[in-house]
Amino acid sequence: MSNLAEAFAAIVGAPNALSGEDVTAWATDVYRAKELPAAVVRPASVEELQKVVALAAEKGLSFTVRGGGASYTDAYNTVSADHVLIDTGNLNRIVEIDVKDGYVTVEAGVTWAALSEELAKHGMRTPFRGPFSGLKATIGGSMSQNSISHGSGAYGISAESALAFDIVRADGTLLRTGSGAFGEAPFARHCGPDVTGLFTGDGGMLGVKARITLPLIAMREAHRVISFSFPDFATMHESMRRIAIERIEESHFSLDAALSQGQIARQDRAGGALKMALSVLRSSPSLVSGAKQVMAAGLLARGQIARSAFMTHYIVEGFDDGECKAKLHRLRELVSGLGSEMAATVPAVVRSMPFAPFYNVLGPQGERWVPLHGILPHGKAAEFHDALEAFYAERKAEMDKHGVWAGGMFSTVGSSGFLYEIALYWPDEQTAYHKANVPADYLATVPTYPANPEARAYVDKLKGELVALYDSFGAIHFQLGRAYPYRDRLNEPARELVDAVKSAMDPQRKLAPGLLGY
Numbered sequence: 001m002s003n004l005a006e007a008f009a010a011i012v013g014a015p016n017a018l019s020g021e022d023v024t025a026w027a028t029d030v031y032r033a034k035e036l037p038a039a040v041v042r043p044a045s046v047e048e049l050q051k052v053v054a055l056a057a058e059k060g061l062s063f064t065v066r067g068g069g070a071s072y073t074d075a076y077n078t079v080s081a082d083h084v085l086i087d088t089g090n091l092n093r094i095v096e097i098d099v100k101d102g103y104v105t106v107e108a109g110v111t112w113a114a115l116s117e118e119l120a121k122h123g124m125r126t127p128f129r130g131p132f133s134g135l136k137a138t139i140g141g142s143m144s145q146n147s148i149s150h151g152s153g154a155y156g157i158s159a160e161s162a163l164a165f166d167i168v169r170a171d172g173t174l175l176r177t178g179s180g181a182f183g184e185a186p187f188a189r190h191c192g193p194d195v196t197g198l199f200t201g202d203g204g205m206l207g208v209k210a211r212i213t214l215p216l217i218a219m220r221e222a223h224r225v226i227s228f229s230f231p232d233f234a235t236m237h238e239s240m241r242r243i244a245i246e247r248i249e250e251s252h253f254s255l256d257a258a259l260s261q262g263q264i265a266r267q268d269r270a271g272g273a274l275k276m277a278l279s280v281l282r283s284s285p286s287l288v289s290g291a292k293q294v295m296a297a298g299l300l301a302r303g304q305i306a307r308s309a310f311m312t313h314y315i316v317e318g319f320d321d322g323e324c325k326a327k328l329h330r331l332r333e334l335v336s337g338l339g340s341e342m343a344a345t346v347p348a349v350v351r352s353m354p355f356a357p358f359y360n361v362l363g364p365q366g367e368r369w370v371p372l373h374g375i376l377p378h379g380k381a382a383e384f385h386d387a388l389e390a391f392y393a394e395r396k397a398e399m400d401k402h403g404v405w406a407g408g409m410f411s412t413v414g415s416s417g418f419l420y421e422i423a424l425y426w427p428d429e430q431t432a433y434h435k436a437n438v439p440a441d442y443l444a445t446v447p448t449y450p451a452n453p454e455a456r457a458y459v460d461k462l463k464g465e466l467v468a469l470y471d472s473f474g475a476i477h478f479q480l481g482r483a484y485p486y487r488d489r490l491n492e493p494a495r496e497l498v499d500a501v502k503s504a505m506d507p508q509r510k511l512a513p514g515l516l517g518y
Helices: 002-012 046-059 112-120 139-145 178-182 233-244 257-269 272-283 287-296 299-307 321-335 345-352 378-394 396-402 432-437 453-472 492-505
Strands: 039-041 063-066 084-087 094-098 103-107 164-168 174-176 208-215 222-230 251-256 310-318 340-342 368-377 405-413 417-426
Touching: 002 039, 002 046, 046 084, 046 164, 046 208, 094 112, 103 112, 112 139, 139 208, 164 178, 174 178, 222 233, 222 321, 222 345, 233 251, 233 310, 233 321, 233 378, 233 405, 233 417, 251 257, 257 299, 257 405, 310 321, 310 345, 368 378, 368 453, 378 396, 378 417, 378 453, 396 453, 417 453
Parallel strands: 039 084, 063 084
Antiparallel strands: 094 103, 103 208, 164 174, 164 208, 222 310, 222 340, 251 310, 251 405, 368 417, 405 417
């Protein structure tokens, strides 16, 4: 293996070919590490990436690709000691911003935060702007995982903002999709069978994303925010369903009381109140409205959150303030009779700081954290919620014994899907991931715990049971990794098609073994 490390170092340089203890932080995701890889290789150009993949193919090595590292579904965990992890973080160049033709091409390791900042200089943005984890999450990773958050209310998930990819196949050769497949500029996606779509949500098991092209749209500076409180899940869900079918908001998210209270505790500990107040003022339509939002962030908002079982938060954008006010008026009409309006502090902060520091990868009291989710048709959401409450009730004694607690976050996906996300928390030691990614000043303020393998094993068991519960209601999943079933759930014709694509791209089955069941 030392000879192998030298061979990779000859391609990427010694500082970018890591082995031994140096691989630990890279091979640990938000949730855990599995087998540590023989090497972590960090190419700094697409040409280096191709050579690294070709060398792995020549040596018969299996390998997995890491994006920004914000995954928690074993998506880039390596599975054997002779495995190689390819990190794309050094592929961080914005290749081309073509405002006239309306597209931007980036390397896979560019973060959403970096792209958003650069495009803002041109008065532009992408339709989907990135997940909340966009300080770390990369564009290549989101395209591989399927993501929602900023821009999803109006423009859909990450995959819907993909025009074209440059994909490195398992032998190191390059495949282009969209109009790029004709040797043209990658300005168009739909030019025959949608080859680009094949590589969205694949977890990187079909090929390694090297470059991504996305559409550009003009920024709309006018914005307003609004929040609602609900007494129960049913009224919250119905309000979200009504709003989703009209598609009038830019971004939204919903929380139950457990997660909302946790957010307050986290902000206080991080000393974030003043920072958030300043950011809200900077991003508000006017100094007066910003000052009102900051004032609302005091006892009023805290009291409302403390009394609310469920909350929804919306951000609307428009050409001018009049358009934004009209959208808020319509949102109020749709929620009428279901919930009550509350101080919109939370979405004001999110609008002003769309990509927040990585505080949320630990619980409000420093607990370990792992989320999981399912996307259900609206008709099954309430039934699933009731089943989940029964699930928790049956396991209350065990969860209490291990110090495990849960919260919920919710979103609509287009007009027909409802995302129900569960966050699990338990007392356990911090990992190499936390020490590498959570701001040190914040990390120093949270409680720490000793290693807790018993609780950790119970959470893993709980996760498996929750995935089975989701799937019993016909849920689908994003961020599949190795945590959710995919291949085994496909019907035979669909499985044969995906198998054939996998064989064409990776005939030796060396790329990301185990992802999506392959």
